Amino acid sequence: MQLSIVIPLLNEEKSLPELYNWIIEVMQANNYSYEIIFIDDGSSDHSWKIIKQLSETNTSVKAIHFQKNYGKSQALHAGFLMAQGEVVITMDADLQDNPEEIPDLFNLIKKENYDLVSGWKRKRYDNVITKNLPSKLFNLAARKVSGLPLHDFNCGLKAYSQEVIKQIDVYGEMHRYIPLLAKNAGFHHIAEKEVKHQARKYGETKFGSERFLHGLLDLITIWFISRFGKNPMHLFGGLGILMFFVGFIAALYIGVSKLYHLYHHIPDILVTQNPWFYIALTVMVMGTLLFLAGFIAELILRSQHKTERYKVSKTLNQ
Incomplete structure (x- = not known):
């Protein structure tokens, strides 16, 4: 035909x-x-x-x-x-x-x-x-x-x-x-x-x-x-690792700074009073969640099944 x-x-x-x-x-x-x-x-x-x-x-x-x-x-x-x-x-x-x-x-x-x-x-x-x-x-x-x-x-x-x-x-x-x-x-x-x-x-x-x-x-x-679509981990996992790394570096900087002040007996605010502590914590949590989202998406992609998208009630001359 x-x-x-x-x-x-x-x-x-x-x-x-x-x-x-x-x-x-x-x-x-x-x-x-x-x-x-x-x-x-x-x-x-x-x-x-x-x-x-x-x-x-x-x-x-x-x-x-x-x-x-x-x-x-x-x-x-x-x-x-x-x-x-x-x-x-x-x-x-x-x-x-x-x-x-x-x-x-x-x-x-x-x-x-x-x-x-x-x-x-x-x-x-x-x-x-x-x-x-x-x-x-x-x-x-x-x-x-x-x-x-x-x-x-x-x-x-x-x-x-x-x-x-x-x-x-x-x-x-x-x-x-x-x-x-x-x-x-x-x-x-x-x-x-x-x-x-x-x-x-x-x-x-x-x-x-x-x-x-x-x-x-x-x-x-x-x-x-x-x-x-075939590798959602490449996006979510990559962003997650990047954000976690940025948050970790920020947290490491806060920790080193605190130790420096303690070692040299320099007055300093509490870690929990430092806004960068919460920024670093939030970024690390978001990075972890993005990584998990990519991991879950990969699992779903590999276990998905075809589902019925519409119901045909009648056909002619098929």
Whole structure:
């Protein structure tokens, strides 16, 4: 199979028929063998009913239904597990991603051997204050931290080789950073393609302004995990030893100073009246705690087990 099109969605009943017909036109025009995988992330409208009807008329339509809303990352994770195509395309279900971009994305993966191609919506039809400006600031921070020269990390329209989606683990809210996850997994042929962006035709956006704060926090998380995820002791243990050493030197200085004053019969304040005594003690305790945190993190890392992250209630044509 050439193509898997993975589409996470939440309450998009009005968009689904039009999106489906548009994708089918592109598939037929290019004579692709394909599958369309809808992941209904706990919709409360008639989205699942529409998907079920589409699957009954076309066996290439497959679907997953979550028991409740788990988030886009979990939906993509489930879709990637199901996908069988040589090239995997992800896109949003709100008609803001253009299916006519699929052939070019497919060729970049299949013919030019990129591992991942990320869409870039240079011209956007979103609110400048609430979405465009925060998005630019967020993407600037993501570029600096990740080292990837991408302009639009959060674009839902992306293309992947089969090898990438089977080796990366999209968890939490890390769908924004799939290119960075791929890079950390050893896939370095990552490109960007400018894509068309349409104004939302139906409904309202599912994301509020808080997503940018969450995105920045996730960026810090993924930076930490990529640097120290396999050896947390390198960070916590190193900081712990450094702080303990600094506190020990301070305490040693206080002790030597006290002995010097006693030996030369020089009046001096009590050790417990010296503020540096408490500073040294606090720093040594903090250093010990950081070292123990690193040690415990190493134990947890080596004993952790895979846990269920979402519950699938129904599937179609799997």
